[in-house]
Amino acid sequence: MSSVFDYINSINFSKKNIMEEDGSEKEYIPYIVNKTLSYFSDTIMHSNELNIRPLIPKKYQYEYYLKTVRPRKRFSKWLKKTDQPDIEIIKKYYNISSKKALEYLSILTKQQIKQLKKEMNEGGLA
Secondary structure: OOOHHHHHHHHHHHOOOHHHHHOOOOOOOHHHHHHHHOOOOOOHHHHHHHHHOOOOOHHHHHHHHHHHOOOOOOOOOOOOOOOOHHHHHHHHHHOOOHHHHHHHHHHOOHHHHHHHHHHHOOOOOO
16 A cells, blocks of 8 residues: 555656555545645746646546656645634634634734733633
8 A cells, every 4th residue: 555655756766656546536535635736946837727627537647747847856834824823712702714824913012912802811720
């Protein structure tokens, strides 16, 4: 059994068709492969093309990448959201979603956020 990262490594390095060897398309996750390859300037257009065509079978998408992407070492960290503690306070105080809390954060002043923290302080022992 191959993992999705084995598929990514075969696209980037070995160029060996592991889907044909295993006979399993289950572990190939197009979203993860496309996202991984979208971080690089030489593969972003390929990733975009396959993102616009989500109904292409997994096998064909994998073979397209195998044939078109040149072998090269490609490593990157995935972008992650940064935690903002003020957002949690705003969400709890106004009982709103994270998206709305981000909008509120851009409107509220530091003094207002400080006041919200003071009002939301529930006390107790830490």
